[in-house]
Amino acid sequence: PTIAALDADLVECRACPRLVEWREQVARDKRAAFADQTYWGRPVPGFGPADARVVILGLAPAAHGGNRTGRMFTGDQSGDVLFRALYDVGLASRPTAVSADDGMRLHGVRMTAPVHCAPPQNKPTVAERDRCAAWLDAELAVLQPTLRSVVVLGAFGWQAGLRAFADLGWIVDRPRPKFAHGARTVIRRDGKELVIFGSYHVSQHNTFTGRLTPTMLEDVLTAAAEHAGL
Numbered sequence: 001p002t003i004a005a006l007d008a009d010l011v012e013c014r015a016c017p018r019l020v021e022w023r024e025q026v027a028r029d030k031r032a033a034f035a036d037q038t039y040w041g042r043p044v045p046g047f048g049p050a051d052a053r054v055v056i057l058g059l060a061p062a063a064h065g066g067n068r069t070g071r072m073f074t075g076d077q078s079g080d081v082l083f084r085a086l087y088d089v090g091l092a093s094r095p096t097a098v099s100a101d102d103g104m105r106l107h108g109v110r111m112t113a114p115v116h117c118a119p120p121q122n123k124p125t126v127a128e129r130d131r132c133a134a135w136l137d138a139e140l141a142v143l144q145p146t147l148r149s150v151v152v153l154g155a156f157g158w159q160a161g162l163r164a165f166a167d168l169g170w171i172v173d174r175p176r177p178k179f180a181h182g183a184r185t186v187i188r189r190d191g192k193e194l195v196i197f198g199s200y201h202v203s204q205h206n207t208f209t210g211r212l213t214p215t216m217l218e219d220v221l222t223a224a225a226e227h228a229g230l
């Protein structure tokens, strides 16, 4: 399928009962606070071009960010940090992302998540992660011809990402490389190499405490972009 067809199918997915209820309940409860906007309340597709050379893999949409705006990392403080960093290293057209129709363009980068629906407390269950893995596999299968670098935000995405690439036939080191900020691992298939770069997640917990600074994030994004020839 094309990325557009995949995204169109994804937004209809209702496979996880707990997440369907949560995403819709949040949308109902919070609609009044954002009365001038349509509250998305559905699976959030990846964002960025189908011929991306870099993919950024997060965790899951935020209840009032992606779940509200319908676009990954858009409309919450985690996303503000990520888009600012992407803009500062020349990978995004605007420094802030506020809504799905704000004109934002990513340059050679697509962002997605191993779980496409907002989970309570940002914690998907193992079953939910495993169910959504089919969407991640399908998306990475479309992207892999042009992909050169993968930036993974946090340990959850690291594990999900390694597993997805292994599912697609990429050779991943054994034992599996461990997640760390600044971790790198190379995976191989058919004479081609992809480099996977680890970064702490842009969650408020990490950015408010200074565990992840803008410079640390920009350094990882720059390394991934350089490897990808962007």
Ligand code: SF4
Binding pocket: 010, 013, 014, 015, 016, 019, 020, 043, 115, 116, 117, 128, 131, 132, 135
């Ligand atoms: Fe479907 Fe993934 Fe959402 Fe579960 S988390 S309902 S598999 S899109």
